[in-house]
Amino acid sequence: MRILIINGPNLNMLGKRDPKNYGSLTLKEINRELKHLAKGKASLKFYQSNSEGKLISFIQRHLNYDAMIINAGAYTHTSIAIHDALELFKGKIIEVHLSDVNNREAFRLTNYISSLATKTIAGLKEKGYYEAMNTLLKQ
Ligand code: DQA
Numbered sequence: 819m820r821i822l823i824i825n826g827p828n829l830n831m832l833g834k835r836d837p838k839n840y841g842s843l844t845l846k847e848i849n850r851e852l853k854h855l856a857k858g859k860a861s862l863k864f865y866q867s868n869s870e871g872k873l874i875s876f877i878q879r880h881l882n883y884d885a886m887i888i889n890a891g892a893y894t895h896t897s898i899a900i901h902d903a904l905e906l907f908k909g910k911i912i913e914v915h916l917s918d919v920n921n922r923e924a925f926r927l928t929n930y931i932s933s934l935a936t937k938t939i940a941g942l943k944e945k946g947y948y949e950a951m952n953t954l955l956k957q
Pocket of ligand 1: 926
């Protein structure tokens, strides 16, 4: 199984960003644990970008992967363009948010990703990524 792990804007700042919402681990540390979980079971490709267009181009280049874990950051709430790119993706999509997006500011209630995801995990901080990975590995 080939799995993409895609992170959007400001997720490169994990470890420095509001730990109450986002936890204290860096993205590198989270990705290291994901590699550990998938070892011998799946091949992983990691991508982070702060740019909407770069995220879309990356998705377009990897449409035939089996699955993806995506945290699109704030683009979750704004990007019809990322929604449309994800519609082309053939594999399973699991959406992750470190924070509990449904119980924060009202503008975070708009979500252009969740309708395309088989599962959305929010509010578990880094454990949300691990749960997403374990869900995919169990298939
Ligand atoms: C986030 C939640 C978004 O609302 C926010 O803009 C982020 C991170 C999360 O992981 O909790 O950048 O996706």
